[in-house]
Amino acid sequence: MNLRPHASLGRVLDDLGGTLLDLVLGDGDRPGGIGGVAIHDPLDEPALPQHALVLGVGLAGPDEVVRQLRTLARHDAAGLVLRAPVAVTPAITAAVEETGVALLSLARGASWAQLAAMLRSLLAEGDVGDAQPETLAGLPSGDLFAVANAIAALIDAPVTIEDRRSRVLAFSGRQDEADASRVETILGRQVPERFARVLADRGVFRELYRTDQPVYADLRGEGLEGLKLVRVAVAVRAGDEILGSIWAAVREPLTADRTQALCDAARLVALHLLRVRAGADVERRLRADLLSTALEGGAAAREALSRLGLADQPVVVLALAVLGSGAADAELAADR
Known part of the structure; x- marks a missing residue:
C-alpha cells in the first residue's frame, strides 16, 4: 500500500466550482495533487503541507493578498481562497502570474468551516490506500x-x-x-x-x-x-x-x-x-498502525510517515491519559 494521488485543483473546481468556489485568477488545471488544507494565520509563519490550498480567512486588502501570495509561493502552495467578491487589482493579477498560486473565491453565505469540511472530504479519498484505487x-x-x-x-x-x-x-x-x-x-x-x-x-x-x-x-x-x-x-x-x-x-x-x-x-x-x-473502519485501523510504527522509530518509521503525509513536516505529538488510583485503572492506562 502507498499514497493514492490526491485530488487536483481542477478536480476540486469541478466538484465544488459554481456553488462554493470560483477560480478568480490563475491556472485551474495546474498539475499535481493538493496535499492538504490550511487556514491563514496572520500571527504565525505557516507550516504548510505540500501543494496546500490555503483559506484566507479575514484577508481582504490588496496589499495583504499580494504579500500572502508571495509567502505561499515560497511554500509551493496550490491556491489561496478569499471571500467573494474579490477585488482584483493589477498588483494582485501580477502576483498571481509571478507566483503561480491560483486565487479562488468562496461564495457569500458559505462558511469557511463548510468549505474546509468539504475540501478535506475530497482530499481524504486519496490519503491512504492502494496505488490504484478500487x-x-x-x-x-x-x-x-x-x-x-x-x-x-x-x-x-x-x-x-x-x-x-x-x-x-x-x-x-x-x-x-x-x-x-x-x-x-x-x-x-x-x-x-x-x-x-x-x-x-x-x-x-x-x-x-x-x-x-x-x-x-x-x-x-x-x-x-x-x-x-x-x-x-x-x-x-x-x-x-x-x-x-x-x-x-x-x-x-x-x-x-x-x-x-x-x-x-x-x-x-x-x-x-x-x-x-x-473503508472508514479499515482506514482508521491502518492509520493507527502507521502512527504506532512512526512513533516506535526504526527502519519502517520513514515509510509510515510518508504514507501518513507527514514526511519532511514538523509534527507535534500530544498524548492524554486518565489515571486513577486503582490497579485496574493503571493497567488500562498502560494499555492505552
Whole structure:
C-alpha cells in the first residue's frame, strides 16, 4: 500500500466550482495533487503541507493578498481562497502570474468551516490506500462526487446525494440550473428545516422509504421562498436498511429511460456508501498502525510517515491519559 494521488485543483473546481468556489485568477488545471488544507494565520509563519490550498480567512486588502501570495509561493502552495467578491487589482493579477498560486473565491453565505469540511472530504479519498484505487461501475470507489456527476449526466438534472438526516454527502455540477433553495441546501450541507418539515408533513419521506421507485415532490404551492423546481427522489438501500437518498431538481417528469437510470443509480450509490462505511473502519485501523510504527522509530518509521503525509513536516505529538488510583485503572492506562 502507498499514497493514492490526491485530488487536483481542477478536480476540486469541478466538484465544488459554481456553488462554493470560483477560480478568480490563475491556472485551474495546474498539475499535481493538493496535499492538504490550511487556514491563514496572520500571527504565525505557516507550516504548510505540500501543494496546500490555503483559506484566507479575514484577508481582504490588496496589499495583504499580494504579500500572502508571495509567502505561499515560497511554500509551493496550490491556491489561496478569499471571500467573494474579490477585488482584483493589477498588483494582485501580477502576483498571481509571478507566483503561480491560483486565487479562488468562496461564495457569500458559505462558511469557511463548510468549505474546509468539504475540501478535506475530497482530499481524504486519496490519503491512504492502494496505488490504484478500487472502482465500482468505472468510478473510484467511495467517490460520491463523481457518482453524483455521473447521475446528473444520465438524467440531465442536477442532483444531491443525502443521508437519512437530509445532510448533503455530495452534489453534482450544474447546480446553477436548479433554484435558490438547492443552493441554500448545498451551502448549508443540510436540507433547511422549513423544507424538511413540509416534506415530512406531506408524507414524502414516508413514501420515499417504502418504495424503490422515484417519488415526486412538488412543493411550489407551499409558499417556500426560493423553491421553483419540482424534486424527484429515490431511496438508497442496502437490503432493507435505508442508507440515504438521491434528489434531483427537474423541470419536467423524467422519461422512462431516465427513471430507470435513477433507480439503477440508487443501487450504485448504495455500493459506494457501503464502501465508504467499510473503508472508514479499515482506514482508521491502518492509520493507527502507521502512527504506532512512526512513533516506535526504526527502519519502517520513514515509510509510515510518508504514507501518513507527514514526511519532511514538523509534527507535534500530544498524548492524554486518565489515571486513577486503582490497579485496574493503571493497567488500562498502560494499555492505552
